[in-house]
Each structure stands twice: as structure tokens, then as C-alpha cells.
Amino acid sequence: MSEKRILLASLLKPINDTRLYEKLGLSLSKISGVSIHITGYEAPIPAEAPANMHFHPIFRFSRLSAGRIAAQRAHYRLLQHIQPHMVIVSTHELLLPTLLYKARYSNVRIVYDIQENYSLNLRAQHNYSWPLKHLLALSIRTIEKMTAGSIDHFLLAERSYAEELPFLGDRYTFIENKYKAHQELSALATPVSLPTTGTLRLLYSGTIAEEYGVWEAIESAKQLQAIRPASKLTIIGYCANSDTLAKLRQACLALPFVELIGGDKLVPHRDILQQIEKSHIGLLPYRPNASTFRCIPTKLYEYMAHGLPIMIQENPLWQGIVAGNDAGRAVDFRRINIETLYHELSTTNFYKHGIPNAIYWESEEEKLLQIIIPLLSQVQEK
Template sequence: MSEKRILIASLLKPINDTRMYEKLGLSLSKLPQVQVHIAGFKAPPPSAAPSNVYFHPLFQFQRLSLRRAAAQVAYYKLLQELKPSLIIVCTHELLPASHLFCRLHTCRLLYDVQENYALNLTSQDNYLPLLRQLLAFGVSSMENSLARHVAHFLVAERSYLLELRFLKARYTLLENKYKPSAGYICPAVPVQLQEKPLRLLYSGTIARLYGIFDAIALAEKLHQLEPRTTLTIIGYCADRATYQQVLEQVQARPYIDMVGGDRLVPHERIVRSILESNVGLLPYQPHRSTFRCIPTKLYEYAAHALPMVVQHNPIWHTFLQQHQAGISIDFASPDAGRLLLQIRERQFYKPGVPSGVFWDSEEQKLMAVVKQHLPQIS
């Protein structure tokens, strides 16, 4: 039996992206007689990838540029070269080219819906107001018009099931749960921080909306109370102005360290920072584009029994209470003294590491969907 080729593609995510490679890619590489190809933004390929996983770093451009439009040509050339049997598109912009290829060849199309793109565009300040509305209209029109040609939808957030009408009943919820690496060891619980110096962590996308400046402000307050307190910021900042502001604030505070910032950071390096820290910060600013979502780092921190300080949100607060995983506060006006007392007095993760935060359950659902659309695979 000849090998079937599965292409996982994103215009904006790097080829070593956690969801594309570590979750979708590595899971599907376990199927017999399958090659997994990952196309995305230019980044260092993972060094320990299985022999049947291939990387195609096709894209490298600024957010608004002609090279972004030209990337469609490079992508379609890759489709013609690989002739995949199944395409998993992780960015809306690659839907038209993927649909065209599937019309002309024996190939199925899955759409991995990682964000509510139209809502993000209209509610966030990444573009000028008129441009935001035009881009959101274009994205929404594209998704709705091509939805009937998508064989199945993979959906990263439960909230999208209510927000995105084009999903209909052809979807499988694949939440961004944590997939441990081979060296993962289940941490000892409960966790107590009575005497230990606070090693705070902000990981992932560095952005104002995600509360980077609130994290720095809280770290400063806690450092004033306990001078041994440190903060590690690790991740990538796409906005240059924000990056410069963060850099200036970090340089003025020797107890804050930044890893990455103006460059992508491999996920294994982020995991190492989780292991080196004892309090994880989730200072997301209240916003309609993130309010009903579950941050990936919430699963990551819980898997490593890392106590969390989280912006108050009904969904996140329920999770913290259920698993005794952390403390909810208002990052806009934190009571640092009270927070410090709570951190020192509480025992975290007394019920144990939550079993529901791991990717295993999602992998089973993914395999079932892919086998359905690659019937020769057993």
C-alpha cells in the first residue's frame, strides 16, 4: 500500500507550532502508511521529529505586505508537488487554494478553526477601524462561502461552537490541551510556597491584550514586598512598538528576564521555564475575543502543577476552584499584600494534577476523524 500524505498548513503559525506539530502532527504520524507534511512560517524545524514528518517553511513576511499575498502561489505549488490525500488548513487564508486543489484532485479538506478570526479583527486594535471592518467582512464571507466544501471542522475552543454558524454539525472539538514530551514526570502535589522566593512566569504571546504590562506591574509590587521575587517573560511579540515598551521596562528592572521577545521561542524552552518557575501569571485583559476561551497555558501550567494567578473570569475561576490550581484577581487593581499572603498560606493542587488537561483525549478524537476521511488507514 502506498503512503498517504497529510498536509497541515498555516500561513501565520511557524512550522514548529505547538498545535500544528506537537499535537496534530505527532499524533497523526502514529498512523500506518502515512506521511505528515507541515507547512508554515519560517522557523527552526524540531530536531527530534519522526522520520515520516516533513517540514516546509514557506512563509516569511510582514503582517501587511505583498509577500503575504504571494505566499498563496508558493502554497499552491507545494500542493501540486505533494499531492496530499488530506489537507488540514489552520488559517482561513489558505482555504481558497486548498479548496481549488481538492476540486481538481482526490483530496479531502479539514479546517482546524483555531480562532474566531472575524471577531478578533473587529474587536482588537491591530488595524485601523475601517480596515478592521473590511478584513473581518472578507474573512467571514470566505469562511461562510467555503464551509460547505469542508469535509469536517476541528474546533479549538468550545465557545466557537456558539459563535460560528458555518460549523453546522460537521465538527469535532479538539481543545488545546497539553501534550507532554517524552521526559514528562507527573509533579508531586500538593504544592506549597511558604518560604520559597517567588519565581513568576509570563509565557506565550507577548501582547498588551494578554496583559504583559499588568504582569510587569504586579511583579514590581511583589518585588517591593519581597525583593527575592523575579519574573521571567518568555514568548514572541509581533508588535514592534509593544516589544520596545516591554524591553524598556525590563531593562529598568534587573529582577525581570525576557527570553525571545523579537524572535520565536521553541516550545521546549517554554516548558523548561515552567519547570523553573513556581507561579504562573495569566493577566489577560477582559475582552470579548478571549473572555470565553481557555488559554493554552492554563492547561500547560496545570499539567506541571504550577500555581497560577489569573485574571478573574467565571470560566477560569471555576477551573481554579475545582482543582485548587490558583488565585483569581483583578490585575487592573491588585492587592499585592493580600495576594502574597494567599500564595504563602495555600496548598495548591491538593486533589492532584487534573487528568482532563492532557491531549490524550483529543488525540483519540483526532484519529477517529482522520481515519474517517482516509478510509484506507486502519
């Protein structure tokens, strides 16, 4: 085989994931003489993928099961089969089998794509019992520290990780989750204002969880009903917590103006984008939490790219982005005055200076290629 092979690997993300495939994968597929392999959780293979891109949907298991251990073995076998020259790992659990492969086949470069501060997320959120979440957090940080010296470069999805993660050294580059369009967007008519008649469509998209404010989104929609009865809230995304999902389904049955799309299964990203295009207000009612406080939600870039007015939880980082681009309002969803807020939103023009260029993926693609191409040139063809 004459081409150089890059494997992008994630244990929990689907093979058609926005960052794994649409951003990193498609950007790297532009490198001459390279074949791209993507392994991840089982999902439909993108029909429009370029010819030099190959998919290996080898993972399918519940989040807490022995299947996660078997998945690491499957990953190692795939490494031996593909024999990549570079592996970009997006899940901490795949670090050890990847470095075992590197020990056997030294002619390889390893890049760790850090999409989340996994250890902090476990400690700050409430998805597991106190002893279990701290044990898991400790094990993750131990693996990351043990393997850090053998990793050639780190990609950081958030700028805050440079301060939060003590094992990075100076081998990192910020590759943020900015918006990657499926096709060239037609110029949006700006400024944007809310419709004065008809249904007012609110949107909550992405990960469905209490920490991300799903109940605050529903409460806001309930209050808005008293002011503008022709209002509707769409909740679209995946909910990993079965108790939260059961309660959410019960809530939707009692509230006909709340629609749930997905819930127990991953929702194709294009379906989410279609809902963004149909909506009038995007909700980001994140509860204040150490795991999200210094991170920029990907959906913020998505909403802005489509000219969607935004209601976002008060946060100095987010407020600067939203206010600086006339994109919406920062509010405290715990003490919201919906009547005052609705009057302000309905009399305001948003995006008065157009959609900002800084939110798009192209700038991140350029940085990515500047890192990966030199690293790849250091290894010989197998």
C-alpha cells in the same frame, strides 16, 4: 507512491508549532500507511520527528505585506507537488488555494482546523486601525462562509466557536489545546506551596500583548517587590506589535527584576516549558476582551501540568477550572491588593488532589483519530 499523504498547513504558525507539529502532526503520524507533510512559517525542523513526517518551511514575510499573497501561490504549488489525499488547513488565507486544488483534484478531503475566531479577534483587539480591522474581519468571515460548504470537517480548538461561527453546520469536533508532554512527566510532588525563602519566580509566557496583560504582569511584580524584594518576573514569548515591544524593552531596562526572553522572535516551546519548570507562580492577567473571554488559554493547561500555582484574571470559565483543581487564584488585576493576595498564596497548598488527568492531550488525540481515519478511508491512493 503507495501511502496516503496528509498535509497540515498554516500561514503564520512555524513548522514546529505546538499544535501543528507536536499535537496534530505527531498524533496523525501514528496512522498506519500515512505520510505527514507540514508546511508553515520558517523555523528549525524538529530533529526528533518520525520518519514518515516531512517539513516544508516555505513562508517568511511580515504580517502586513505582499508576501502573504505570494505565500498563497507557494501553498498551491506545494499542493500540486505533494498531491495530498487530505489537507488540514489552519489559516483562513489558505482555504481558497486549497479548494482550488480540490476542484482540480477531486480525490481529496479538506479539514479546517479553527484555532482562533479570527474575525472576532480583529474586531475586539486593537492591533490595527478601526477601518482596517473591520475590513479584514469582514474579508475573513466572507472567505470562511464561501468555502464552508466544500470543507469536509471542522476542528474547533475552543468550545465557544460552535456558537460563534454560523457556518459550521454539524460537521465539527472539539479538539482542544490540552497539554502534550515532550516526554513522560515524572510524578509531581503534590500538594505544592510557594517557597518561603530565596527568589520567588513569576512567569508570563506565550504571546506578548497588551490584551494578554503584559503590563498588568509587570505591575504585579513591581508591587510584589515591596513585600518580597527577592522576586523576579520572566516574560518569554513573541510580541507582534513593534510599539509594545519597544515600550517593553524600555521597561525591562528600568526594572532589573524583569527579564525578557524572545520578544522579536519566536521562542522554541521547549524553552518556555523550561521556564515553567523553574517558576513558582504563573501569571495569566488577560484583560477582559470578547476575543478571549470564552477561550481557555493553552498556557493554563501547561501551568497545571507542571503543578505551577496560577494567578488568573477573574472569568467564570477560568475560575471554575482553577478553583476546581486547587490550581491558584482568580483575581482582578485592575484592582489587585498584592499584600492580601501574597499572604493568601504563601499560606495555601495547591493541587491538593494531584494533577488532573483531564488537562492532557491524549483524550484529544483519540477524538482526532476517530475523525481523520474514516475521512481518509474515503479517498483512493493516487
